[in-house]
Amino acid sequence: MNKFYFLVLASLSLSAQIKGVVKDSISGQPIPYVNIWVENESVGTTSGTDGSFSLDIKEEKVLVFSVLGFEIKRASSKSEIIFLTPKVFELKEVVIERPKFQREIEIGQKLQKKAIRISDKIGNLKALYFPFHESYAESRFFKKVKVFTQSQIANAKFKLRVLSLNSKGFPDADLIEEEIIVTVKKGRNENIINFEKYNLVFPDNGVFIVFETLFLDTNKSYTRFANQKSKAITYEPGLSYNLVEEENSFVFTSKGWYKFPRQPRSQKGDFKIYDNKVFEPAINLILTN
The missing domain is CATH 2.60.120 (Jelly Rolls)
Incomplete structure (x- = not known):
């Protein structure tokens, strides 16, 4: 029988839960799957499909928010609504070549x-x-x-x-x-x-x-x-x-x-x-x- 081995990195502390939601600063729509962590600490979470998130922290911290297509943002853990700014991508001139899928x-x-x-x-x-x-x-x-x-x-x-x-x-x-x-x-x-x-x-x-x-x-x-x-x-x-x-x-x-x-x-x-x-x-x- 194959055995599952686990390596877990965790931190245990007395904590209180904070909650919030991450939204697009332009459309106001919630942003799912945002990578969220406490700055300089090993504590993190991910926003749900409705942009909501919660974290167990016992005092005010700086949170870092990162997701594809938006600028990284730092904000206080006391902020209940976090607005992320969409990135502006500079389009470059490219030559399009289609794959042949022969091998x-x-x-x-x-x-x-x-x-x-x-x-x-x-x-x-x-x-x-x-x-x-x-x-x-x-x-x-x-x-x-x-x-x-x-x-x-x-x-x-x-x-x-x-x-x-x-x-x-x-x-x-x-x-x-x-x-x-x-x-x-x-x-x-x-x-x-x-x-x-x-x-x-x-x-x-x-x-x-x-x-x-x-x-x-x-x-x-x-x-x-x-x-x-x-x-x-x-x-x-x-x-x-x-x-x-x-x-x-x-x-x-x-x-x-x-x-x-x-x-x-x-x-x-x-x-x-x-x-x-x-x-x-x-x-x-x-x-x-």
């Missing part, structure tokens, strides 16, 4: 039997870097993305994003200006997301595929971990991870992006398999010509 290349690791899941409350953006290789030159269009998940509940949702590379080698700007929300089944699943309509071309300096956890009430699950009497909250679905040698895995927290560290050497017993390995998101990319 495919799949890049990325197969899901390992020893793959684990990481279900974490904070660190909700997990990214895998795909460097460009000469063998992709004739098949540079994105066709599909595969994301391997393990979920304890049905119909859990996550957000999928595609980010460019900045000058320091970290994730940067969104390459697709559209929210991609994926709903998954209960259990272990290979989720295939079609990218044909975007006509997205693989950048010369590589690309990041990003899995974003949504801290929604409908994604909540409760798990009892080893040596714990009470159950802890996890947010589904959990992303599957392979153990690899390469260091192409990144995670985002309130302090910014950082690389997944290598596991310690000379571990014992069942943990020996982690020795000097890196947890890599089980995400594959399918290219076409």
